[in-house]
Amino acid sequence: MTKERKPKNVFKEGAISSEFIAESIAKHQSKTSIGAHNIFLGQVRADDIDGKTVSAIEYTAFEGMASAKFHEIREATFSKFNLTCMHIYHSLGSVKTGEICLFVFVSSPRRKEVFKALEYVVEEIKAKVPVYGKEIFEDSTHQWKVNS
Amino acid sequence: MTKERKPKNVFKEGAISSEFIAESIAKHQSKTSIGAHNIFLGQVRADDIDGKTVSAIEYTAFEGMASAKFHEIREATFSKFNLTCMHIYHSLGSVKTGEICLFVFVSSPRRKEVFKALEYVVEEIKAKVPVYGKEIFEDSTHQWKVNS
Amino acid sequence: MQLQIKYFGLLAEITHCDEETIEFSKSQVSELLEELYLKYPSLKQKDFKVAQNHEIVSTDSNITNPEIALLPPFSGG
């Protein structure tokens, strides 16, 4: 890929709405070389930890480094897989249980590409992007989320 | 899995709208054990074949057998993967280029499960469900689609 | 026995019908196919499978159900 892509703004304040996801899908109707889309959505779980239930996660990030890493992941993904387009959105601030905090969207002429590409992107985000989730319990205490 | 699931109606007349997909996502906000959703969307490509461009695909199916196969795939997927829920919708009738003809949606507490499960379901549908796509060209001629 | 034969996709274009009822006095799928090839010679060049009771069956299977479907390669999704 020789095309230069500028870093995009990945972060969104608060939860990612289903309407936003629908608009994003609808925008691809004019791209008629696409045959397959694959979408990953991260949703905040009401985990039960030592008898207390998570009610929300508050996300913070080292935004400068995170944006650089999202851009690197984008570039690497386009060079590894035959994708038509790719979008990543991650929440900052408070996201309640049941709400969406991560939206990754890849599209390609062929389905085999989107499966491989989507898993690659999600794993790269989890491993390389400095984002922090603070799990807020119903009694307002908290703990720092650890990814598994 | 001992829970008995009744066959669901998978087929929808015409294209699957982005609003329908959004509603389906929104319905899962109350299922707070879910941490990861994975969605596959099949979109009709404007393929160029011998100088003619596909403008729509008309889908037909052996509906009785297709419903039985969709149900078998559902049961097998729930027994193989730790999923909270799973939805499949496939268009019948005419779907224009750029529109969505297949919507597969799997959800789980954990992301590793959804990646494996979604690809499994999509490949099983392509291999086992008697659905036929008739590619309609802009000049109203047609050819029968062959999956690759 | 009376059989209802269903044709899908490309095959329905060859037979000019989606389904038809035929009288069949033998027992195996292969024998049914011989009769259909006589009626529709160009069927013989086509790639398809036979389904009975909503399952693909081999040509040496016995016919046990009055509904038989001729299925070209699937192209859903």
Place this chain on the structure above:
Amino acid sequence: MQLQIKYFGLLAEITHCDEETIEFSKSQVSELLEELYLKYPSLKQKDFKVAQNHEIVSTDSNITNPEIALLPPFSGG
């Protein structure tokens, strides 16, 4: 040289600040960490990495940028 040190997640709770400016006269990341451990002894028990120029660096790296970030394990998504 003046360094701006940024703390994230759990680490900001230990230091009671998201960032601070400190005066630093040595050269390596490991030497900076020794100074921070003196100021915040409980940092020493924590799992974190050091980033400079938006990249994780090893503790024997030289400090080349006035912005240094201390990053606990990531937990995005």
